[in-house]
Amino acid sequence: MTNPIVPGWYADPEARTYHGRHYIYATRSFTEYTRQMNLDAFSSEDLIHWKVHESIIEMDDFPWIWRAVWAPTQIEHNGRYYLVFASNDIQKDGEAGGLEIAVADAPEGPYRGYLHRPLIGEFIHGAQPIDAHLFKDDDGAIYLYYGGWGHCNVCRMNEEMTGFVPFPDGQLIRSVTPPGYVEGPCMIRKDGLYYLMWSMGGWTNGTYRVAYGVSGNPLGPFDNQGTILERQEPVAEGPGHHGYLYLPDRDEWLIVYHRRIIGDPEPGNRMLCIDRMEFAAGGIKPVIMTDRW
Secondary structure, eight states: OSSSSSSOOOOEEEEEEEEEEEEEEEEOSSSSSSOOOOOOOEEEESSSEEEOOOOOBBBGGGGTTOOOOEEEEEETTTEEEEEEEETTTTTTHHHEEEEEEEEESSOOBEEOOOOOOOOOOOOOBBBOOOEEEEOOOTTTTTTEEBBBBBBEEEEEEETTTTEEEOOTTTTTTOOOOOOOEEEEEEEEETTTTEEEEEEETTTTTOEEEEEEEEESTTTTOOOOOOOEEHHHHHHHEEEEEEEEETTTTTTTEEEEEEETTTTTTOTTOOEEEEEEEOOTEEOOOOOOOOOOO
């Protein structure tokens, strides 16, 4: 395994495994992010040789998207594949865009419009509707974590994946913002514990990094348990906005993330990488970034 795993500039990876094949969904990373008008995916059986699946969204189904798409997340549900992604970088309520949802019959797409409107198109609890992460719990419940501008929300998807099921207190969307949260949530359940990870710092530079919190409940609370992925001389800086893979035959967890060349001033120059992620005593060990492992 060598890092970066594929050539070119990509960011915000989400990773899944279907039928023995690993998939990574990623943002096309441009400094001028208005050029990011579709998403690409990569698939591999061995994590070494990757096939590229370009332009996985049928963008004609989203005529209101004019500015950018980025930060995909994906989940299988009842034999279909759902993709949620951010669009248009909306700055206030009333602007078109937010979090979109699309559906496909295969992991690599093509993904077609599902609602003919955004899934979430407004600011709730202060969270910009970006950076979604779909998490399927052991009981089959699917949760959507999302949010930028320093606020993280969670909602539970309904069976049709068209909206949300109210929580017992009647709320559709709850705030679960942990201390230090900026954006890019990611959830893992392991041994009965819920590990919420998120990105801190600024995505355009070397301050970007990943912290985590642990709870016995998918709704938290999540205290900041520390940083697990950050600038590491001489390998890379600005690592973050990640997903993960689990290899059951090896009982091994991998973190799939983007990072930057140290000192590169170009914001869009981000690359896809994979490294090992280890758990210990109810926590996550600091990740060691590598060029080859």
